Amino acid sequence: MQGGSTGIGYGLKYQARCIADVKADTDHTSFITGTLSLKEENEVHLIRLSSSGTELVCEGLFSHPNEIWDLASCPFDQRIFSTVFSSGESHGAAIWQIPELYGELNSPQLEKIASLDAHKSKPKCILWWPTGKHDKLVSIDEQNLYLWSLDTSKKAAQVLSQESSGILHYLSGGAWDPHDVNVVASTCKSSIQFWDLRTMKKTNSIEHGHFRSLDYDSKKKHMLVTAEDESGIHIWDLRKPKVPVVDLPGHAHWTWAVRCNPEYEGLIASAGTDSTVNLWFASPSRDDLSESFTESPLKRVDPLLNSYSDYEDSVYGLAWSFREPSLFASLSYDGRVVVESIKPYLTRK
């Protein structure tokens, strides 16, 4: 389809699932990504978009002891990031620091700041405090939610509190509410649970299909975007959690990841196992339209702005650049990073 040639590519050596925007790097547009190889030595790549904006340059290549299932960049220090990893039966989560002067070393080693090793079951993801410098971290494993206090200078992390999700609730991921820092949402088998971090209690939940991914709309309060295996993408107004506000068709197969654009309201990127990345525009006024559009299907605008389909494998990793909100990086399973610009579609909305 269209748009295939517009992206800037970068190849990883192995299969990979996760990519994250380095939010703290204000000088460059950078992404960090980690590989997922069972048998080989895994790597963490720090990728930077060249100043001309035409190619992706490897800024740092570090070996990582295990295959990386989740990766998140620290919002206040560009050299710090977190990973969730496993090898065979063992698994863990850790905070890493990229060594200084790494450019001069040949094969620099990552420095482990802290190991989040209080997990009793398989860790799923680590969430950083949404904005600014803060010592709080949230980690989610299959059964529990942990609130950590991280001291980067002392290189230590402590569990502040934890809470079990309850029996038969297998947590799989989560997101920290950027509008209300006391709230964390977690996906579990067929529901989204909302936690109040002060009390570590479940405050609310949305029961729906099988959730894969979720993201808060950083521009609009109470708005949450979720991706589900079969039902595509839903946008929820958390004040009315019974029914989604907007229902987007999603992907031909599962929708794996959804991300809201940090700058342009209503812009959503989604990555799917049908080897495409879709760019959606769910206009804010669609709340009102959602009722009337059934009556006049002719007037309905296609919310799909573009479908990037130049991928060879399922796309699991997706990240908007915080520095340049018109860019996003996608990572397909075959280890290919593609940075695309959405500028051609911005005018359309």
Place this chain on the structure above:
Amino acid sequence: MEGDEAPLDDKAKRMRDLLSSFYAIDSSSSHSTATLNHHALPFNASARYATLDTINTASFDADRYMNLLVQKSNLDALLQRHFEMAAEIKNLDTDLQMLVYENYNKFISATESIKRMKGNIVGMEANMEQLLEKILCVQSRSDGVNTSLHGKRDHIEKMHRTRNLLRKVQFIYDLPTRLGKCIKAEAYADAVRLYTGAMPIFKAYGDSSFKDCKRASEQEVSVIIKTLQRKVLADSESVQARAEAVMLLNQLNFPVDNLKDKVLKKLEQVLGDMNLESGEVAQLLDNFDESSKKEIVPELSPENSQTVSTREFVEAARAYKVIFPDSREQLIRLMKDLIMKHFEVTQRHIDQQISSTDLLEMLRSIWNNVLVMDEILPEAAFPELSLKGARVAVEHFVTISFSRLLLNITDPLTKLQRRQEGLGEEYSFQGVLEASKKSVIQDSMSVLLDFRQLLEENLGLLLNLNKLIIEWVHRGFQDLFKKLDDQFRSLSGLNTLAGGVTEGSQSEKVLPGIVLVMSELSIFIEQIAIPRITEEMAVSFSESGARGYNSGPVFVSEEICHTFHSASEKFLHLYIKMRMKKISAILRKRFTAPNWLKHKEPREVHMFVDILLQELKVIGNNVKQILPQGPHVKHRHTDSNGSGSSSLSNSFNNDKLSKFNMHRTRNQLLETHLINLFKQKLKIFTKVEHTQESVYSTIVKLCLKSLHELVRLQTFNRSGFQQIQLDMQFLRSMLKETAEDEAAVNFLLDEVIVAAGTRCLDPILLDSPVLDKLIQTKLAKNSEEIQVSP
């Protein structure tokens, strides 16, 4: 010669002019001509004319004239002028003389006649005196005669008066007997005339001289009144007779009002009875109609008997109108009631489903009655009333027809939906689909036919309604399809997404098959029903002129088509989604539950494969029942470039698999990269079409893709990997027969195994003999089960 004559004529003319000017008071005309000539003088060479004319004018100055003449003329001319003048004067003298003579003659004759008149008048006076004398004599004689006859004449006059009185007395005495005679002869009119004639006398002397007579005649009159009353109330009497009776009663000063009330009450009662009756009759005849629909009994159509009673009523009303001319308002009220009741009955019939012919028949009979009524009471504006009624009735009919149509279409679906709890999934979707399809086309056609009949009917009641009917029909279809869409939505649980119930709870209630049926039905509506309806409407319901009549919704086929097109797609996707949800749940359970790192050696094909195949079989059944078969192309590839890749990818994947065996995993990823580079990208996710094969293979592909993704999330030991391999191989053998897109299916199955291999710490494939053996045992077991189960 001519020259001589012309002056002569001229001369005579001048004479006449002169004379006339002499007698005439006003000489302006001659003067004007003179001045004209005078002015023309300098231009005219002939001085003769000028001088002559100047003489004739009033302002003639002799000296100047003479001077002018002397100055301008020579001697000859002056001489000639002199002669001419002398001759002229002579002439004038003779003329004058002649005129005087003539006048004198006339005067003499006048005096003579006066003299004669005087002589004649002298004898007349004596004659006149004679005449006067004679007249006086005649007068005195006639006076004499008059006085001599005066006494006798008075006597005669007195006698005559007495005689008249006697005759009257005689009449009064005879009155009772006469009245009796009249009663016997039924000449009530005469009787009443006689009685009313006698009335003043009875009034004056009834208490004294004619007491007996009065009593007797009053008795007779009361008999008459009774008879008349009876006559008025008796329906058997002719209308004229009854009207006459009422008139007579009126003349007898008998209070007619309560009689009228009685009669009208009776009429009212008749009305009430009749409507009950008509309802019954209609019902009875409905039954009759059903039982003997085939027989043509135009004489006994349901409305006929009803009409009879109505006719009777109308006739009665007409009679009463004649009988009681002042009962108009009551009659109007009654008739209005009657019309309303008629429409009520019609309404009831419409509710009970009638064809347009029946409706027309009813309306026609109403209209006929109304026309008759209108004839009787034209001021009551019955036609307007009935037009209103007809409008309501027809609108009701249209609405009812459409709601019935909607019901017919959705009925099989809702029934199925309701019945599913007991019956499970094995139900004839095909029947439902066919039934709904049939009702969409046939019923809407028949409805249109009905409406067309309404349109074509030349009934006065409906003439003005044509535009409205067209509009109603348009609106009806628009609403129908909108409602149908809504119903589909609510049946599918789609609208609950915006409605209030979460989808999770809905999906269990909605039968996926129904969704598929609706999808197919939507296509049918879009592609066949709507064009046909549009065509049909264009023929007889073209809304030229109807537009703008009322800016209500109009039937827009494109819009409806669009709606149903998207609806069909939506339902198809919903179907796949619903099916996939269930399958995904099965698969997820399979992959998340066990610890794949501690998997035991595979002994048989895992149970989930059976469950999966079971699901697929159900889907296959659904699909076969509901969807049409696509163009039969085995090994179909979506894009032409995939034509050779089935064998290619097979061999590649076989290669890949063998590579695992050879423990050459080191550069495995690189190789996959390379393979992906060179291989034509096999498109797995193609657009779903409304065919059995497309839907089924889409589901199979989605299913395998889900498997693929789930496998990628796990880490396997060797046995786990082998288990996956075994399961996939078995699936391959099972799916080979059913799936359309074999290349894609094979590719995906291989992908699953490859993915499992990638996620395996120790990927060693099962030896093919072991694999075959395990598959064979499973197949054998399956066939056994199949044999046992039936």
